[in-house]
Amino acid sequence: PWTFLFAYLLCICLSVSCSDSDETIVYSTPLRTIITGMDYGDGVLVVGHKSPDCDAVLSAMTYASLLQRMGINAEARVAGKVICEPRYVLQEAGIEAPAILDDAAGRNIIMTDHSEFAQAANGMSSARILHIIDHHGTGSVTTPQPLFYYALPVGSTCTIIASMYEELGEKPTATEARLMLSGILSDTDNLTTTTTTDTDRRLYEWLLLQSDISDVETYYAAMRKARTSFDGMTDEDILFSDYKEYEIEGYKVGIGNVFASDELGVEELCQRMRQIMPAVRAQQGLDMLFMMLGDRQANVTHIPFCGDGAREAAEAGFGASANPEGCIVTTYISSRKAQFLPAITEGIR
Amino acid sequence: PWTFLFAYLLCICLSVSCSDSDETIVYSTPLRTIITGMDYGDGVLVVGHKSPDCDAVLSAMTYASLLQRMGINAEARVAGKVICEPRYVLQEAGIEAPAILDDAAGRNIIMTDHSEFAQAANGMSSARILHIIDHHGTGSVTTPQPLFYYALPVGSTCTIIASMYEELGEKPTATEARLMLSGILSDTDNLTTTTTTDTDRRLYEWLLLQSDISDVETYYAAMRKARTSFDGMTDEDILFSDYKEYEIEGYKVGIGNVFASDELGVEELCQRMRQIMPAVRAQQGLDMLFMMLGDRQANVTHIPFCGDGAREAAEAGFGASANPEGCIVTTYISSRKAQFLPAITEGIR
Numbered sequence: 001p002w003t004f005l006f007a008y009l010l011c012i013c014l015s016v017s018c019s020d021s022d023e024t025i026v027y028s029t030p031l032r033t034i035i036t037g038m039d040y041g042d043g044v045l046v047v048g049h050k051s052p053d054c055d056a057v058l059s060a061m062t063y064a065s066l067l068q069r070m071g072i073n074a075e076a077r078v079a080g081k082v083i084c085e086p087r088y089v090l091q092e093a094g095i096e097a098p099a100i101l102d103d104a105a106g107r108n109i110i111m112t113d114h115s116e117f118a119q120a121a122n123g124m125s126s127a128r129i130l131h132i133i134d135h136h137g138t139g140s141v142t143t144p145q146p147l148f149y150y151a152l153p154v155g156s157t158c159t160i161i162a163s164m165y166e167e168l169g170e171k172p173t174a175t176e177a178r179l180m181l182s183g184i185l186s187d188t189d190n191l192t193t194t195t196t197t198d199t200d201r202r203l204y205e206w207l208l209l210q211s212d213i214s215d216v217e218t219y220y221a222a223m224r225k226a227r228t229s230f231d232g233m234t235d236e237d238i239l240f241s242d243y244k245e246y247e248i249e250g251y252k253v254g255i256g257n258v259f260a261s262d263e264l265g266v267e268e269l270c271q272r273m274r275q276i277m278p279a280v281r282a283q284q285g286l287d288m289l290f291m292m293l294g295d296r297q298a299n300v301t302h303i304p305f306c307g308d309g310a311r312e313a314a315e316a317g318f319g320a321s322a323n324p325e326g327c328i329v330t331t332y333i334s335s336r337k338a339q340f341l342p343a344i345t346e347g348i349r
Numbered sequence: 350p351w352t353f354l355f356a357y358l359l360c361i362c363l364s365v366s367c368s369d370s371d372e373t374i375v376y377s378t379p380l381r382t383i384i385t386g387m388d389y390g391d392g393v394l395v396v397g398h399k400s401p402d403c404d405a406v407l408s409a410m411t412y413a414s415l416l417q418r419m420g421i422n423a424e425a426r427v428a429g430k431v432i433c434e435p436r437y438v439l440q441e442a443g444i445e446a447p448a449i450l451d452d453a454a455g456r457n458i459i460m461t462d463h464s465e466f467a468q469a470a471n472g473m474s475s476a477r478i479l480h481i482i483d484h485h486g487t488g489s490v491t492t493p494q495p496l497f498y499y500a501l502p503v504g505s506t507c508t509i510i511a512s513m514y515e516e517l518g519e520k521p522t523a524t525e526a527r528l529m530l531s532g533i534l535s536d537t538d539n540l541t542t543t544t545t546t547d548t549d550r551r552l553y554e555w556l557l558l559q560s561d562i563s564d565v566e567t568y569y570a571a572m573r574k575a576r577t578s579f580d581g582m583t584d585e586d587i588l589f590s591d592y593k594e595y596e597i598e599g600y601k602v603g604i605g606n607v608f609a610s611d612e613l614g615v616e617e618l619c620q621r622m623r624q625i626m627p628a629v630r631a632q633q634g635l636d637m638l639f640m641m642l643g644d645r646q647a648n649v650t651h652i653p654f655c656g657d658g659a660r661e662a663a664e665a666g667f668g669a670s671a672n673p674e675g676c677i678v679t680t681y682i683s684s685r686k687a688q689f690l691p692a693i694t695e696g697i698r
Contacts, residue, residue, distance in 0.1 A: 030512040030515065030516060030548060033547060033548050033551075034501050034502070034503070034548060037546055037547060037548065038502060115487075132487070134498075135495055136495055137491065137492035137493050137494050137495055137496060138464075138481070138487065138490060138491055138492050138496065138498055139491055140491065141487060142486065142487055142488055142489065143486035143487050144486050145486050145502075146484055146485055146486055146500070146501075146502035146503075146544075147486060147487065147500060147502060148500065148501055148502060149483075149487055149498050149499070149500035150498070150499060150500075151495070151496060151497065151498035151499075152383050152495075152497055153383070153387060153494075153495035153496060153497060154383070154495075163379040166379065167379060195495075197386055198382060198386060199379060199382050199383060199386065202382075
């Protein structure tokens with residue numbers, strides 16, 4: 001009977017550990033075979049977009065970690081200086097920001113959180129792009145050779161990276177979980193944006209359990225504060241803190257997006273941006289440069305501009321005349337893509 | 350002791366059924382949540398590229414089936430008449446070819462086996478593209494909204510569809526397995542091309558077991574024969590049987606690729622193509638139109654041409670003068686992309 005009892009207990013253990021497998025992972029997924037079967041040459045650099053936000057920095061770092069676990073010589077890079085919110089996240093996690101990738105030409109590259117050459121590190125159109133992991137529409141990037149392109153319509157690229165940890169049966173460390181969770185917090189405004197999906201919510205809960213974050217609401221409030229902190233930033237850092245370039249009707253157009261804060265009111269912000277905008281326009285080779293300077297409290301957005309035809313485009317697009325300080329003032333604009341871009345495109349036409 | 354014995358046997362059963370799970374599937378994968386969580390409106394059409402080959406037709410059909418199993422109102426379409434090899438595969442399987450999609454504009458679309466507008470059904474740039482499933486480099490397609498883009502560097506798109514059946518725990522029917530296997534057979538030349546990967550080999554074996562194909566070598570030989578059969582085809586069908594368009598140095602250029610066969614020798618083929626090429630060039634709005642007419646036995650390729658500057662481009666690109674029949678004759682060219690395209694690009698310059 002003791003033999004039976006022993007066998008019985010052993011079986012219970014086995015079946016308990018097995019019944020877990022509905023919740024967990026099959027370890028030999030097609031994904032692992034695909035990813036490890038590619039040729040990375042002497043190694044691959046994982047990099048997000050320019051003006052790096054949390055999702056760009058943290059998706060690159062945690063995807064590089066995931067690839068390293070599979071024996072791939074992968075290193076994270078950033079496509080610009082890490083400031084504001086992602087700098088706060090890295091400081092809290094006690095880790096250094098990745099080095100800046102100055103020139104992607106000729107390198108083996110994995111792009112996270114973007115698929116637009118205009119938003120990518122310099123030289124990207126001459127890079128060998130091996131993976132793209134993204135949660136946006138597909139952009140201007142084309143590749144001559146087959147690649148691993150994995151885009152999902154979810155709230156953040158860190159959600160996709162987390163789903164890959166899960167699918168590959170790789171349990172994130174507390175730090176990896178903290179970084180991926182921070183990417184989701186940032187891109188979904190703590191699960192409140194309209195882009196938030198059930199997949200984001202599920203992986204948020206999973207990451208929160210794995211992470212060492214005890215009070216996520218307090219942590220998110222501090223992240224959000226850091227997003228509009230200008231601590232230690234030059235005027236150029238502020239302008240580039242959330243900046244994207246577009247090709248509109250044949251013109252090269254830059255659009256920055258900055259919010260007024262307790263430290264820096266919208267009038268002072270406008271004045272400081274106007275001082276450096278002509279030099280930035282020349283340096284970036286732009287036809288026109290606009291800034292969206294949002295003031296949530298006053299519910300207005302100030303739009304300084306520079307470049308030939310920029311005044312006419314902004315005045316026509318937003319149906320308002322520039323004030324003596326050289327700004328269009330309009331009601332609050334929350335989205336560069338859904339609101340600003342269509343208006344300015346119309347104005348340029 | 351009988352209680353223990355019963356429990357013991359029960360446990361053995363349980364642990365055996367559990368240990369299987371390493372080989373099989375977790376049913377609630379992130380993929381299912383992602384795919385079923387998207388908005389398909391009143392339904393979605395799944396379509397491969399123009400001049401449809403086996404991989405284009407069969408990936409669209411089997412992916413539509415997979416989506417239907419998940420409750421999605423998906424239907425397969427083709428972007429051109431189904432002839433040659435895919436027609437043979439469908440005849441053998443006893444199923445009708447999908448209807449032709451004349452205009453994709455304004456429709457909900459899933460693209461398989463391509464990501465180039467130039468190779469897509471008419472109106473694709475005004476479609477709402479929801480998924481792209483592909484095994485090529487990423488092409489000219491861009492989307493304003495986030496999408497599900499899943500590209501893997503494997504030998505055929507049907508391999509990717511098969512891996513999704515596997516990952517989602519959806520066992521293919523004998524017919525579905527036959528169709529996916531036929532796509533792999535066609536695109537990898539029965540696992541012999543340099544693009545063939547371990548993932549293709551593994552899923553080929555899996556599909557072969559599920560399918561009702563008893564002798565795969567004989568079946569593949571018949572497919573291959575059908576690839577160069579002109580049975581029931583008009584001259585236009587022949588010209589468009591493997592045809593792609595490119596933009597080269599600002600010129601719109603069409604390149605067809607047809608092989609001589611027992612039925613139709615290369616001289617007769619050249620004569621028949623030359624007769625219809627001017628009308629096809631006008632109809633497609635091309636600057637230049639070339640055909641690669643390959644004769645494997647004689648180890649030569651005949652190149653008829655039409656359009657302003659086409660003769661000069663072909664003569665310069667291939668370093669030969671046109672013969673009295675109006676063809677360049679050169680040594681055998683196996684690849685449109687790796688051999689013909691670079692030569693003609695050089696010739697046009």
